[in-house]
Amino acid sequence: MSGKGSPGKKASPGKKKKASPEKKDGKKSKGSSKKGSPTGSKEEEKARLQQLTAELLLAQGKLATLEAEQQAKTAELKAVQTKQETESVTYSDVLKSQQREQDTLHETVRALEHRLAVAQKQIATLKSELSIVHDAAAAEEDDCDAAFKRALSSARRKDNQIAEQEAELARLREELQQAQGDLRHAFEQIETWKYRASGGRWLLQYGTVPAAGGVSLCISALDLLSQRWQPPFQEPCNGELTGHRVVACKNRLVTFGGCCGGELLGELRVFSPETMAWVQLPPSTAPAAAAPCPRMGHAMAYCDAINTLFIFGGQGEDGLLNDLWQLRMDTFEWTQLECLPSKEGLPLPCCNAALGVSSDGGQLWLFGGCKESGECQSAVWGYELYTHTWSLSPIAADSAYVEPREGHSIVCVRRWLLIAGGSCQHSSGERKLLGDTLVFDTLVGAFDRLDLNCWAGGDIKNGSSKAVVSRSRTNSAAVAGATAGQLQSLNPSNCVFQGSALLLLKPNTAGMLGELQTVHLQLPDELVKRKVAKRASLVVVERLELLDGADITPTSIQLAWLAPTKNAHRLTAYKLMVTAEDGAVREVYEGQERTFELQRLTPDREYIFSVKAIYDDASFVWSDPKAFKTLVN
DSSP states (O other), X not given: OOSSOOTTTSOOTTOOOOOOHHHHHHHHHXXXXXXXXXXXXXXXXXXXXXXXXXXXXXXXXXXXXXXXXXXXXXXXXXXXXXXXXXXXXXXXXXXXXXXXXXXXXXXXXXXXXXXXXXXXXXXXXXXXXXXXXXXXXXXXXXXXXXXXXXXXXXXXXXXXXXXXXXXXXXXXXXXXXXXXHHHHHHHHHHHHHHHHHTTTTEEEEXXXXXXXXXXXXXXXXXXXXXXEEOOOEEEEOSSOEESOEEEEOXXXXXXXXXXXXXXXXXXXXXXXXXXTEEEOOOOOOSXXXXXXXXXXXXXXXXXXXXXXXXXXXXXXXXXXXEEEEEEETTTTEEEEXXXXXXXXXXXXXXXXXXXEEOTTSSEEEEEOOBOTTSOBBOXXXXXXXXXXXXXXXXXXXXXXXXXXXXXXXXXXXXXXXXXXXXXXXXXXXXXXXXXXXXXXXXXXXXXXXXXXXXXXXXXXXXXXXXXXXXXXXXXXGGXXXXXXXXXXXXXXXXXXXXXXXXXXXXXXXXXXXXXXXXXXXXXXXXXXXXXXXXXXXXXXOOSOEEOSOOEEOSSOEEEXXXXXXXXXXXXXXXXXXXXXXXXXXXXXXXESOSEEXXXXXXXXXXXXXEEEEEETTSOEEEOOOEEEEOOOO
């Protein structure tokens, strides 16, 4: 029994008996023969363990790959399922739509079958009627020649009626054209009466006439409404008045300067034809230096748009002048304008030149005049009021020859200067009175002579100009009530422009003023409008079209268009749109005219236009866009 036995009886476990070396070596050799070396066994186990670890890692990698593939397959399966569900819904909708279309086709087929049955019944009925007609025709075969003759005679009668109707239609067309011409003439008369009613009623003659014991200042007024001279206004005068200038300012006559009794005048006077009396002007508070000096033979022009009077040059006490003044007609204040020279310099001092002003008051044009040497000139000068600069207008090589002159009349109508009359002095010293009428294109710098003898006697002779000249006269009844001593015959320089119409008082055979002649000048842009209107009345236009022949300058483009002939009477307005190179689109015109001039454009730039025609029912049509390019300045 084990326990706390006596330690002497059992050996301690920690104490073993050492074997003899022989025994120990014998045991080792015996064990090594049975089991082998322990070091080699551990290395094998370690190698096997590493191999198993590598296989485990390989298996784990394959497992992760399989799991990723499984997830991808699962996602793909879900996408296929979603796509299948979507396609299933789509196929279901398509199937339903096809089913509806098939039902509709079935209904259409049934309707067509019904119509076919009805048509077959109608064909059967028509065959029956045709059989009846054939039977009737067979019965009336003997009367066929007589029926043919009757039909031929009826056709001939109808042909004669058509010919008569065509002749009647041609006569009616001629009457219509004549009526349209009369209507246009009536419209022109209406416009003339409108102008006269709005203030262009009076034609005034201002000067001195012989009187008992000397001369008197006389103002004769021709009433264009009644075509009768009013009793003239006369006042004493120190001598014959020469070299004065008069202009019409808002139905009033304004005169400045002149020479009377050997004394130069510098007084501004305003005369009212309504009251046949001088208008009292407010006293001037400006110093004497702030007004033009006394002079004669100066050029004077008035612009209604800015209510301003302009005066250039003339003969002063110290010689010829080339100064420029303006007078505000609302305040009667004088201002001397600054004159900056261009590369050509300034206009030479001269007298008896003519001054024109543009409709907006931004440009002055000076033509002709007599220099200090007594020689006349034909230079054209332009003055910009915004830059205060004079510039000499170059004359084109193909321009018509123009004689230098003085004492002529001038007016500015848009881009053209109309010039009439005047006189020039030959090298022999003989003075020649000129009777021609000129047109100067300020854009191209070219003169055009309209006629050679506008009022010196005989009929007006048209020249080779593109402008059109026509004339109307007022007979001698226009001067009824005026005595012979009150009227003087006019020289060619005494004529006046009314817009683009030239008014001339012509002497009769007795040398008295017995005829008022009006020369109507139609400028090129007006001719374009007439041609467009004539072409529109003769040509059948299928669609709204912008014409190719535009009048193009460096700063303006004048367009014309043709409206469709069909329903032309229902057109109420046109709208013109323009697109610039920057893509900005804007409306530049709205109205009933078929022409429009767009101004203030940039030179050498392309613009695209399109026009819109609006009808009375608010419907509209557009023209095809067309591009036009301004000229190089």
